Amino acid sequence: MKLITGNSNRPLGEAISAYLDLPLTQANIKRFSDMEVFVEIMDNIRGEDVFFIQSTSYPANDNLMELLIAMDALKRGSARRITAVIPYFGYARQDRKTGGRTPISAKLVADLITASGADRVLTMELHAGQIQGFFNIPVDNLIVAPVFVPQIKTKFAGEDLCIVSPDVGGVVRARALAKRLDSDLAIIDKRRERAGESEVMHVIGDVKGKVCLLVDDIVDSGGTLCNAAQALKDQGAKKVYAYVVHGVLSGEAVARISASPLEKLVITDSILATETMRSSPAIEVLTVAPLIGEAIRRTSEERSISALFR
Numbered sequence: 464m465k466l467i468t469g470n471s472n473r474p475l476g477e478a479i480s481a482y483l484d485l486p487l488t489q490a491n492i493k494r495f496s497d498m499e500v501f502v503e504i505m506d507n508i509r510g511e512d513v514f515f516i517q518s519t520s521y522p523a524n525d526n527l528m529e530l531l532i533a534m535d536a537l538k539r540g541s542a543r544r545i546t547a548v549i550p551y552f553g554y555a556r557q558d559r560k561t562g563g564r565t566p567i568s569a570k571l572v573a574d575l576i577t578a579s580g581a582d583r584v585l586t587m588e589l590h591a592g593q594i595q596g597f598f599n600i601p602v603d604n605l606i607v608a609p610v611f612v613p614q615i616k617t618k619f620a621g622e623d624l625c626i627v628s629p630d631v632g633g634v635v636r637a638r639a640l641a642k643r644l645d646s647d648l649a650i651i652d653k654r655r656e657r658a659g660e661s662e663v664m665h666v667i668g669d670v671k672g673k674v675c676l677l678v679d680d681i682v683d684s685g686g687t688l689c690n691a692a693q694a695l696k697d698q699g700a701k702k703v704y705a706y707v708v709h710g711v712l713s714g715e716a717v718a719r720i721s722a723s724p725l726e727k728l729v730i731t732d733s734i735l736a737t738e739t740m741r742s743s744p745a746i747e748v749l750t751v752a753p754l755i756g757e758a759i760r761r762t763s764e765e766r767s768i769s770a771l772f773r
């Protein structure tokens with residue numbers, strides 16, 4: 464078994480390597496002067512079970528290209544089996560046609576990864592579970608509950624908790640977490656009552672006097688979370704926190720979150736945190752290295768991964 468990390472999130476790759484007590488196989492990944500990507504695996508991988516770790520996060524296109532070219536290098540280096548370990552699968556939000564003459568980019572990216580030589584994919588909290596079906600190779604889609612739940616149980620012991628989905632699309636994820644925590648569930652329904660009028664946030668469920676935990680897969684601009692937090696406060700929530708898997712946090716997101724009614728945003732290290740994120744008291748990062756490391760170990764040993772979530 465060989466473990467290699469791309470450049471998108473080296474600290475996560477190193478943490479997974481430490482968890483598995485398996486040194487990273489070195490790869491020389493560089494750019495030519497015109498920014499073409501070049502990958503050279505620095506050790507023999509012939510006949511090996513290889514795991515290549517790369518989130519397709521910002522800069523999404525560069526990181527995706529690096530992943531594809533690494534797959535090709537591994538295939539041509541005669542690896543026995545190649546697993547693309549993609550903690551954050553970018554382009555996942557483009558999973559359906561949103562209008563006439565628009566792409567389904569998540570499907571295109573799935574095709575590219577398969578064509579480049581991946582035998583299987585190990586990813587985490589896909590925006591929509593159905594994206595697994597965009598691949599004709601096995602996809603393991605890890606859920607992050609084993610990382611969030613222990614902290615929530617300790618930090619909020621004795622509190623009247625309510626898990627909240629910030630939109631209708633996230634209800635399945637929020638319900639699953641509420642079930643594990645044996646807590647209440649609420650849903651925010653965003654509606655534009657009439658064309659030209661601003662969106663109204665309807666909170667479905669009783670949040671008065673409760674500690675609300677907003678749960679989502681992605682925080683990007685922060686708009687969804689901040690508006691949801693305000694709606695919950697308006698409905699009498701005692702405090703509002705957010706647990707979100709992938710901290711895309713583009714543009715002014717960190718400042719927006721710091722200025723919002725959110726007590727704290729907890730994210731994972733599926734995407735490498737910037738210095739602004741790391742230094743913000745409003746943001747806490749939990750590591751998914753042991754979860755991904757364990758899934759890698761089980762894949763290699765042909766053992767169950769779903770058993771991790773029972």
Ligand code: R5P
Pocket residue numbers: 556629630632633679680681682683684685686687688
């Ligand atoms: C959307 O369906 C996703 O689950 C997130 O709610 C969304 O991507 C968050 O984006 P933003 O932070 O820009 O509102």
